[in-house]
Structures are given as C-alpha cells and as structure tokens.
Amino acid sequence: MRQNRFKPGRKHHRGKRGRYFGAFLIQSVRAGACLLGVAVLSVALMTGYDFITQCQYFSATRIQVNGLKRLTASEVLAQADIHAGQNILSVNLALTRKRLMAHPWIADVDFQRRLPDGLELNITEQVPLAVVDLGRKFVINEKGDIFKRASSADVKELPVVTGLSYTDLIISDHQADPPLAAVLSVLRMGNQPNSVIPNPILRELHVDREMGLTLVAFNAPLVIRMGYSGYRAKYKVLSQVLTYLDSHPGALNVDWIDLNNPERIVMNVKGALPQKSAKEI
DSSP states (O other): OOOOTTSOOHHHHHHHHHHHHHHHHHHHHHHHHHHHHHHHHHHHHHHHHHHHHTOGGGBOOEEEEESOSSSOHHHHHHHHTOOTTOBGGGOOHHHHHHHHHTSTTEEEEEEEEETTTEEEEEEEEOOEEEEEESSSEEEEETTSOEEEEOOHHHHHHSOEEESOOGGGGOOBTTBOOHHHHHHHHHHHHHTSTTOSSOGGGEEEEEEETTTEEEEEETTTTEEEEEESSOHHHHHHHHHHHHHHHHHSTTTOOEEEEEOSSTTSOEEEESSSOSSOOEEEO
8 A cells, every 4th residue: 555645754743843832942941031121120219229229319308398388398298297307219109299289288289209309399278268157067168178178277367257058169161159259359358458348357258149248347246248249349338338337426327338339328327317227328
C-alpha cells in the first residue's frame, strides 16, 4: 500500500508543536520580565515617595494664613490638621481643602505649597448679613445663603429677618425670589457707609408678601413700613424725616412711619394728637 504523500507525517506534527511551545515560552519569559520590571519600578517609586515625604528638607517651617478677620490662625490650622514640622509634600491638598470647607465660617480657600519648606493658606471668610428666623434661626451671608445655625450672640449682633420660608431662600438661575431680593437689597444698603439705617441698629426686618418690608430700628423701637421696591429713594426721604425728628426732640413722639409712597409720608404720633394720631406729611 502506497503512502499518501500529501498527508503530513508524525515528524511534521512534532515540529509544529515544538514551534508553538517555543513561542509560548518566549512570550511567557517576556511577560514575566515585564511584570518583574513593573514590580521593581513600583518598589522604587514607593521608596522614593516615602523618602521625599519624610525628608526633613521639606519640613514646614513657614506656615502663612491670610484673610482672617473672625477666625484665628490656630483655629484654621487645627481644622486643616496641619502643624509645623510636617512635610509639605505629604499634605493632601484636596483633603485639606475639604476639611477647611467643612468649617461654617470658611467660604473659600486657596492652599499652596511654597518649596522647600512653606505652606500658604488664603482664607475667604463668610460675611454674615442677618439672622433669618425659619422656626429655627440661621445666619445668611451677602448672597442669601445659609451657612450656620445662629447662636445667641448672632441674634444680638445681627438683624433678624422674619416672614420668609425655606423656599424663599432657594436661588434659581442666580436670581433671588422677590421677597429675598427685597431683604438683601435693604440689608446691603445697611452695610454701606453713612447708611440712614445701619444694620447694627436694625433690630428686625419683617416680610409681608402683600405689604412688603417693615423695619424695626433703634433702641426705642421705630417701625418703618417700606413696602416693595424703590428703597434708595425711600431711604433718602427717611433720612430727611429722621433729621427733622432729631432736630425737634420731644416735639413729636413717633412710633411708626409709612414710606410705601415716598411722596406721601404718614407718621403715627403717640399722645400728641388724641383725635387723630396719624400725621401726614
């Protein structure tokens, strides 16, 4: 019986398997070498990182905290968990910023390393504008954002806003709703120099959705009905009225002023006019 010359023999199969095995062996050696190289490089990098982050050359000897008015540098560093002698390259900037932003009085922070041994923290503190009474009292900043629960000291130092709800404090499309916008407008004017009603003497600001704003100011409470809108013009008229009242002490004992219409001012005079206690100017 003749052998089929086109049919591969056993020797041919053995040679093919040998080539496959050799290629597999070479690839395995190469993969092993790569893994070994990665492992060696990882160890080298970890060793280098440990060396750099523990090196005394980069120990913090200069820690500068800028922008503080209410907080102290020690309070900020304690919140950031940073201390003198700490390696500045070991400080996690993102984590440190997160710790600082968790403090109610910190509005923003810029944190930088100053090689070889310095850290610089630029703090932007919250600027309290008023206490808003929503059943619970909170402190709002100049944007109308709540940033902390109000303490008894906050209530004594800041004007108290009443008549708002939680939904009024939601600012959509960077624009406040009319009640909050009116409150912020009056309070911002109260922060300006030479304001006729500075915020420190403004005891309460009440919001009525129909009637607008009513201010309660001074130690001997004077109620000032402001309504909605035109507050700058109304403050100019109020300045003239208060100047007149100050120049005639005892002549008129006024307990409220209505400035809804600045061209028609109504004042309530206590005791002087028994038949008609409201006087129109």
